[in-house]
Amino acid sequence: MGRTPCCEKEGLKKGPWTPEEDQKLIDYIQKHGYGNWRTLPKNAGLQRCGKSCRLRWTNYLRPDIKRGRFSFEEEEAIIQLHSILGNKWSAIAARLPGRTDNEIKNYWNTHIRKKLLRMGIDPVTHNPRLDVLDLSSILGSSFYNNPNSQINSFSRLIGIHNRLANSFMSFNNMSHFSMQNVENHEQSNMIISQSQLLPPQQPHYQIDQSPALPPLHEASAGCSPSTTTSCGGEAYLFPSSNFSDFYSQNCQQQTQELNGFDYSECALPSYDFYKQEQEQEQVHQQVIEPSPETSTLNSSPTPLNSNSTYFSTANGNGTDQDEKESYCSDFFKFEIPDLLDVNPFV
DNA sequence: AATGAACCCAACCGCAATACC
DNA sequence: TGGTATTGCGGTTGGGTTCAT
Structure with a gap:
């Protein structure tokens, strides 16, 4: 019988979100909440399908999301x-x-x-x-x-x-x-x-x-x-x-x-040693990692960078992650x- | 410094479950 | 009750970044 697509494919943007799109989505949801994802993008003035909006919100823009490394x-x-x-x-x-x-x-x-x-x-x-x-x-x-x-x-x-x-x-x-x-x-x-x-x-x-x-x-x-x-x-x-x-x-x-x-x-x-290492990393992370408020408003690639590069940024060789991995392995x-x-x- | 490989993660795809009419 | 719309979920992909040579 065939299933109708979640949204009209034509004319809708795909790929990474821009800060402007993020802001539109945030503004709309803050004002109206997120009831119907299908109609939301149109009402919010976004050239995205509802599915994409929902994903962006639930996986990234939601205010209660804790970003950064896993403890x-x-x-x-x-x-x-x-x-x-x-x-x-x-x-x-x-x-x-x-x-x-x-x-x-x-x-x-x-x-x-x-x-x-x-x-x-x-x-x-x-x-x-x-x-x-x-x-x-x-x-x-x-x-x-x-x-x-x-x-x-x-x-x-x-x-x-x-x-x-x-x-x-x-x-x-x-x-x-x-x-x-x-x-x-x-x-x-x-x-x-x-x-x-x-x-x-x-x-x-x-x-x-x-x-x-x-x-x-x-x-x-x-x-x-x-x-x-x-x-x-x-x-x-x-x-x-x-x-x-x-x-x-x-x-x-x-x-x-x-x-x-x-x-x-x-x-x-x-x-204990591991724990120490972990805590040091977290302190390090707090210093270098941008605040959630800041990263929330960034477009997709930016927070990606902020989360994945702070170690190499700090010591220039990017080995912390590997060391941790290696240590965890042991x-x-x-x-x-x-x-x-x-x-x-x- | 250049470049290819490996890594990482946001976003997409398609199916399943659920809601609604 | 059956069909359709919507939402949720897990697997996969694409492209940016980092690493290794």
């Missing part, structure tokens, strides 16, 4: 939420005040996704990638060491991967998130209902067990009730300030060798805690 907590939140919600960018954005789905999606694709890949974590499943972990060597030595129990060896292998993921997930839960209503520790298919998440602006998870939704990422499958703090899907409440305690308690740097696989490369660096490397010997399927 460490926000990044943690995105990873955590993505592990539960998947590519539901709008749902993720609803729980990150001031961030748009588009912004989060871009950040995921350009930063977090690459970071996870570098760490050997599948950004889709949030589980370690078997190809990176050299499955064959693990399998081989595992079977060699446990010749009487091949199934058990494989179980251990799966446990390793789940714990890798869990270790990582615990790392991602050290901010202000808490998972509530998690009482049944043996429930390995705990799932989160998007519809039952707390309203936006309140970063809390509410877990339910609705069978209509896909299972929580598999990392939770290997949780032990006794290791609540280090399991994805368990109850979390990790104020950032308590990270050091948690870290020293659970993640002391150590060399672990299991079934021939040397995990000595998987040590976590100091969170930062998110997880170690294997001593719980490796626990039956992964408890």
Whole structure:
């Protein structure tokens, strides 16, 4: 039957918005609000389609948008939420005040996704990638060491991967998130209902067990009730300030060798150090980055520049971003805690 | 300094869901 | 109840910027 286009294609401008167009849109919405996007451009005197106006408003001009770099907590939140919600960018954005789905999606694709890949974590499943972990060597030595129990060896292998993921997930839960209503520790298919998440602006998870939704990422499958703090899907409440305690308690740097696989490369660096770096960047950012009021009125390319170039502007070599990336890459490397010997399927 | 590659992000496209008549 | 309009969303693209050589 064919669907009518969202707007007349002829005579309508496309591409980057000019400051004048932005101002027209802002003025109109401030006066009349945004009811009907289809008629809005005409009423506002814009040669744009309603869709374009809506996008420009929701992704850029909206006054409550927080621009600038993502904080460490926000990044943690995105990873955590993505592990539960998947590519539901709008749902993720609803729980990150001031961030748009588009912004989060871009950040995921350009930063977090690459970071996870570098760490050997599948950004889709949030589980370690078997190809990176050299499955064959693990399998081989595992079977060699446990010749009487091949199934058990494989179980251990799966446990390793789940714990890798869990270790990582615990790392991602050290901010202000808490998972509530998690009482049944043996429930390995705990799932989160998007519809039952707390309203936006309140970063809390509410877990339910609705069978209509896909299972929580598999990392939770290997949780032990006794290791609540280090399991994805368990109850979390990790104020950032308590990270050091948690870290020293659970993640002391150590060399672990299991079934021939040397995990000595998987040590976590100091969170405090990372935090310091992050804060310095933010201070730096506040100094150099233009105010939201200023950037709001700029045309499209300008704020893009303001957000993406302040590091290189500051030190001339643009390495801060890379250093941070690089550091984060190490930062998110997880170690294997001593719980490796626990039956992964408890 | 030049230039090609890589990165980044605003904007677009098209489909799905919802609202409305 | 069915058809159409509108809105929302996720994937993709285009072009500006930065980096590497």
